Amino acid sequence: MQITTIGLDLAKNVFQVHGIDQEGKVGVRRSLRRSEVVEYFAKPPPCLVGIEACATAHHWAREIGRFGHTVRLMPPAYVKPYVKRNKNDIADAEAICEAVTRPNMRFVAVKTAAQQSVLMLHRCRVLLVRQRTMLANAIRAHLAEFGIAMPQGIRTLLTALNVPKNEMNNLPDLVRIALTPMTASLIELGQRIKALEIEIAREHRGNETSRRLETIPGFGVITSTAMAATVADPTAFKSGREFAAWLGLTPRESSSGGKQRLGSIQDGRRVSSNVARCRSDGGDPLRSRGRVRQDGVIRKLMEKKPAKVVAVALANKMARIAWALMTRGEIYRAIPA
Numbered sequence: 001m002q003i004t005t006i007g008l009d010l011a012k013n014v015f016q017v018h019g020i021d022q023e024g025k026v027g028v029r030r031s032l033r034r035s036e037v038v039e040y041f042a043k044p045p046p047c048l049v050g051i052e053a054c055a056t057a058h059h060w061a062r063e064i065g066r067f068g069h070t071v072r073l074m075p076p077a078y079v080k081p082y083v084k085r086n087k088n089d090i091a092d093a094e095a096i097c098e099a100v101t102r103p104n105m106r107f108v109a110v111k112t113a114a115q116q117s118v119l120m121l122h123r124c125r126v127l128l129v130r131q132r133t134m135l136a137n138a139i140r141a142h143l144a145e146f147g148i149a150m151p152q153g154i155r156t157l158l159t160a161l162n163v164p165k166n167e168m169n170n171l172p173d174l175v176r177i178a179l180t181p182m183t184a185s186l187i188e189l190g191q192r193i194k195a196l197e198i199e200i201a202r203e204h205r206g207n208e209t210s211r212r213l214e215t216i217p218g219f220g221v222i223t224s225t226a227m228a229a230t231v232a233d234p235t236a237f238k239s240g241r242e243f244a245a246w247l248g249l250t251p252r253e254s255s256s257g258g259k260q261r262l263g264s265i266q267d268g269r270r271v272s273s274n275v276a277r278c279r280s281d282g283g284d285p286l287r288s289r290g291r292v293r294q295d296g297v298i299r300k301l302m303e304k305k306p307a308k309v310v311a312v313a314l315a316n317k318m319a320r321i322a323w324a325l326m327t328r329g330e331i332y333r334a335i336p337a
Helices: 034-041 056-066 076-082 089-099 111-143 153-161 174-204 208-214 223-228 240-247 265-282 296-304 305-329
Strands: 005-009 012-022 025-034 050-051 070-076 251-254 262-265
Touching: 005 089, 005 208, 012 034, 012 089, 025 089, 034 056, 034 089, 050 056, 056 070, 070 076, 076 089, 111 153, 111 174, 111 223, 153 174, 174 208, 174 223, 208 223, 208 305, 240 305, 296 305
Parallel strands: 005 050, 050 070
Antiparallel strands: 005 012, 012 025, 251 262
């Protein structure tokens, strides 16, 4: 019996395999240790392998694809309807094997190791920025308990902490002992964030797609590299509208019985809408070339609609432009007035 389709349920140590032949008959159903996965897929002839797009999925897709197999990643939410009865590893592998053969199934493009590396830089930077913000807010809160109001902003906070003031001199010694390591950690986090941003900028200069995205008004180095690394295959989307919906620039829908119920915008809009909001305010903090001038269309929308509505609408437009540039291999060209 020749196996044509395999469903692989990923795990930390024990993987489950479910394989069928061309007629749909079960040919293999077994578990594999982590060290046995590569050796197992090196033996059979090339076939279709389905995997849920979860943690470590892109790594295993690249490893299995080296042996000529066609690997397809699927969102777990799209695989869940095919699980029969109780959920376990065997049922999950069978559901993955069945879901990967559906003609209307949507797949996730496999990211390269380079793309995942850039995304890791961004995620580490976001984590460090969050930690720095938490630390700065803690310092302000502690000093506020002693009647000292510190200014907003990381740079202004560090400047105020380094400048000797009469009110700072009146602090108890224990307060100074507690604030000293917090201030040192705040400075160290800033240095680490700057080092990651230098690496992101270096990656941006060597990435053609990222450089083309930067030509879009409002796109900077951070946004361009993040989008170039996130979108593994822009041609997987039929249109810019579908790409914008994939980013989360559409409201959640829960309609039934002919009644349309639209919820809030999804969290995936964060990066694009923040850039759009900066652009609608007249400047993008992610760019180092100065301020971005407002468009006439943006000014007219700001007179009629709330700022957040304009930001999301502009983010939707920018996402469609980004999709067009990535699929056509072009740079942004402004339409003459």
